[in-house]
Each structure stands twice: as C-alpha cells, then as structure tokens.
Amino acid sequence: MTSYNRATLLAGVVVAVVVGGILSYFASANPDGLEKFQEDLGAAQPVHEGVEAPPLAFREYNLKWLGEGFWANAAGGVIGSLAVMGILLGIGRLVRRRRAATAGQESQAPGS
C-alpha cells in the first residue's frame, strides 16, 4: 500500500468518525423534507406491499446492542461509512484485477 492510499484511508476513517460518528448525533430529529410532505398531505401510511430490510444489527442508524443514544448512533455512523468505503475500494480492486487479467492475455496473444 502506497503512502498515498494510506493517507486517503486515514481521511476516510476521520470523516467516518467525525461526521458519521459525532456530528450526526446532533442532527435535527425533525421529519425530513419527504416525510414532512407526506405528513402534511396526510399520506404517511404505506398503501402498497413493501419490503423493508430486517433490523438485524441496526435499528435506524443505532447499533441495536447499544440501545439508543450517542454510542449506538456513533457505531452506526462509523460502521456504515466504512462499509460504503469498503465496498467502493472493493469495486476498485475488482476492476484492477480484471484489467490485469485481460492485459495479461493481450500481451501473450501477439507473441504466440
């Protein structure tokens, strides 16, 4: 891992902790724009069959085992942010590996 990558990963962790873990605790608990719109129109009840993910580990953004409050929210924010970063770095690695594989085939083909 280059120092460049290490610096960026560190930046990601700092962002996850500061914004996802700490700032988010002070977020407004008011309904968001869409929820407010649905409430104002009296259309806040679902009318169709829907699929909601089961709250296996998190309820809303709180890590279930920590209940609610600062630490539960902080855990949700940090884990969620890092999960997103992990997925994206994984996609990047996948692209590189596939590209290396095709490059390998191409460099062999003309010579053989």
Next chain:
Amino acid sequence: MHIASGFLSPPVWGTMAAVSGAALAGSMAVAGRRLDERRVPLMGVMGAFVFAAQMVNFPILAGTSGHLGGGFLLGILLGAPLGVIVMGSILVVQALLFQDGGVEALGANIFVMGVLPCLLGGAVRWLWTRERPGLLTHAVTFLGGVLAVLAGATGVTLFLWWSRSLPANVTLAQALGVMDFIHLWIGLVEGFVTVAVVRFILAVRRDAVLGPAPSVKGTLA
C-alpha cells in the same frame, strides 16, 4: 428523501429498478474500461463522506429537516458514472443495513438521489477542470445543487403520484408545489455545501479529482 417501503406500486418500482439497474451496469462498464486507479481512494473517501453527511439532518422551515443528497457533488468530483456507483453503494447499504428507504424502492431512490444529480454534476464538472474557476463556476455549481435537489424531489413526487400514494383530493400541481417548496430550502444548503466541498477537495487533492495534471506547460516547454 428516501422513499420508504410500501409507497411505490409494483409497476413504478419495477420500472425504476430496471432503469437504475441499467444505469449502474452501464456505469460499471465505463469504470471497467476507463477507471483511473488514482481515483479509487477518492471514491472510497467521498462515499464515506456522503453516507455520513446524509445522517446529519439540519433544520429548515418549521418542524422540518433536510440532509445533503451528495449526488451532485459526486458527479462533479468523479464524473457521472463513478458518482452513480458511489451513490448506488450508499443507498444499498442504507436500505439493507439501516432500513433507510424501502428495499423495493431502491431503484427509484438510486434514480432520484444518484442518477439525476450525478448526471447534472457530471455536466458541470468541466467548469472545475479549468485553471482558475471563477464566479460563474461557483454560481452555476450553487444553482446546479439547488436544481439537482428539486429534480430529485420532483421525481419522488411523480413516483408517488403514479403509485397513487397521494390523497385523491390533491392535484399533482399542488403536490409538486409543496414538495418543491420544501426542497428549495434543502437545495440552497446542497448548493452551498457542494461549492464548499468541491473547493476544499480541489485544494487538497486536485490530482485525485482531475488525474495527474496533464501538465500542458511542462510538455510544451
């Protein structure tokens, strides 16, 4: 702005799942061919940032809150295809892990918070690739942020309308009026934050946003 489960009819969420699925597949194809590897760390960090920033609801108007969308920002910093991949990842994690947005509504949510704003962001990206972005670039980006949020809000309203999830005594024009008025205020924050973050990232990591500076001066000298 996440549409929760149970508000979209099967034809609407099915169509949007197909549209956003195609957009994601196309974006992955583009990334497979053209992804500059130096952009991967930026993708990861910006993904973490937008996920986290979406948790930070700020109060607007009376009794309402809004949060950053981030798609417009990602479109500018990464281009539309990579932006769609980042927003798609965020919305999948939110829906599957955090019950934010219905699972069946994922395609619709990726469309209004990913595809639409990322395309708008990608359209103004070139303004920031110039040597010294001026007042016009800042103004266009600010207004683009407002527009991106309004476009998404309009999309959500249309999806709910088509799904018959709005009361029968409310006209589409009225619904759009209410929804877009609320989101105008959220959009002003989106525009402001987008300008600030783009300026910050360009200041600290210009190379990651634009690739290695094609150093026109260097090659000509």
